[in-house]
Amino acid sequence: MKKRTNVKSATDRIPMNKSTSGARPVFDRERVFAEVDASNRRFEKYTADQRRRFAAAIRANRLGVHETCRVRH
Amino acid sequence: MRLAALDTKFLLAFAGGESDAEETFEYLRKNGFTLIVTESVLEQLGELTHSCNKTHPAHYYAMYAYWTLPRWGILEPANPYVENGTSGAHAEKIREQGLLPNATRIEAEILVEASCHRCDLLVTFSEPLLNALPGPLNLALMEGGMDAVAVAIASPKMIAERLGGMGEK
Numbered sequence: 178m179k180k181r182t183n184v185k186s187a188t189d190r191i192p193m194n195k196s197t198s199g200a201r202p203v204f205d206r207e208r209v210f211a212e213v214d215a216s217n218r219r220f221e222k223y224t225a226d227q228r229r230r231f232a233a234a235i236r237a238n239r240l241g242v243h244e245t246c247r248v249r250h
Numbered sequence: 251m252r253l254a255a256l257d258t259k260f261l262l263a264f265a266g267g268e269s270d271a272e273e274t275f276e277y278l279r280k281n282g283f284t285l286i287v288t289e290s291v292l293e294q295l296g297e298l299t300h301s302c303n304k305t306h307p308a309h310y311y312a313m314y315a316y317w318t319l320p321r322w323g324i325l326e327p328a329n330p331y332v333e334n335g336t337s338g339a340h341a342e343k344i345r346e347q348g349l350l351p352n353a354t355r356i357e358a359e360i361l362v363e364a365s366c367h368r369c370d371l372l373v374t375f376s377e378p379l380l381n382a383l384p385g386p387l388n389l390a391l392m393e394g395g396m397d398a399v400a401v402a403i404a405s406p407k408m409i410a411e412r413l414g415g416m417g418e419k
Contacts, residue, residue, distance in 0.1 A: 202307040204266025210375065212308035213259050216297055217354040223297075225335065231296030232289065235316050238299075 252371075254283040255364035256324065257357075258294045259375040260406065261287065262308065264322075265315040270406040274373060275322075277409050283371065285324045288363035289332045290356050292316070331366045331396040338362075340394040349387045353378035365391040365398040372403050379403050 220228075256264075263271035278285060298312035319326060331337045341358035344350060350358050357376045364372045374380065380403055388400035 202305070202310050204263075204268065204311065205307055206263065206266070206268065208306070209262050209266070209308045209311060210259055212298065212302060212306060213262065213294070216258075216294055216301065216308075217356050219297065219301065220294070220356040221354060225338075228290075228293045228297075231300055232293045233296075235292065235296035235299055235313070238313070239317050 252281075252283050253286055253367060253369040254278050254371040254373060255286050255288055255360070255367065255369040255401075256291070257360055257372065257374040257376060258291050258298075258312075260373050261291065261295070261315045261324075262311045263375070263406075265311045265318065266307075270410055273413060274406040274409045277413060278371075278373070285322075286367060286369065287319065287324060287326055288360055288367065289329070290359045290363055292326060294356060327367060329363065329366050331398075332363050336394070336396055337366050340396065340398075343394075344387070344390050347390060349390050350378055350382050353382070361401065361403070362391065362394070362398070365394075365401050366396050368397065368399045369401055370399075372401050373406065373409070374403060375405060380405050 223231075260271055260274070264275055275285075295312045295316045298308050299316075302309035302312070304310075329337070338359055341362040342355065344362065345353060345355065345358045350361075353376070357374075357379055360374070360376075361372060361379055372379070382403070384403070391398050392400060
């Protein structure tokens with residue numbers, strides 16, 4: 178698919194912070210979407226409690242990173 | 251305020267700088283939509299970071315997308331019907347009625363949650379959602395007694411075709 182030249186990509190617009198500045202994996206759509214499909218199937222079996230824990234973990238991760246940056250700043 | 255919900259694949263594609271996702275994002279912004287993600291999408295981003303190998307691009311882009319939602323101006327609103335499980339039960343009912351052939355539980359839930367948030371639009375790459383008959387599906391969405399509304403379901407490809415059509419005029 179043709180890339181637009183007048184719009185910067187989302188990843189270009191956002192400067193990487195230190196924790197994400199390592200090698201960025203190439204966005205392989207087929208692989209990523211296949212993994213989401215696999216995740217969709219896994220969600221058939223998760224309990225509400227397990228699902229809440231996934232959301233809580235990723236929220237805590239972002240809060241933790243922001244708090245670390247704030248303290249460093 | 252007009253709301254549009256984004257699904258997991260769309261968020262990951264946008265985080266990966268895919269041109270169709272970026273064009274869709276610009277289209278939604280230009281047309282005055284406020285963008286949101288629902289609780290099931292957040293749960294799935296968390297699940298991908300938990301279940302995928304750390305070297306897998308889905309792990310990286312799930313984490314990256316979640317970290318950068320605020321910078322993209324994408325909201326993560328709470329909804330009582332999602333929190334108390336009513337929307338999940340309604341999604342299962344809609345699936346049992348055969349209104350979403352081949353859809354997984356989470357795909358149905360994302361749609362019902364978007365409806366509970368009173369979104370006008372759900373942007374998705376999900377074929378089962380895109381192929382569902384909109385009339386009966388929207389009636390079923392509104393029958394749940396959750397202030398839910400009819401939701402237009404569109405793919406980035408549909409939006410690109412709209413953009414192409416507008417460009418020719």
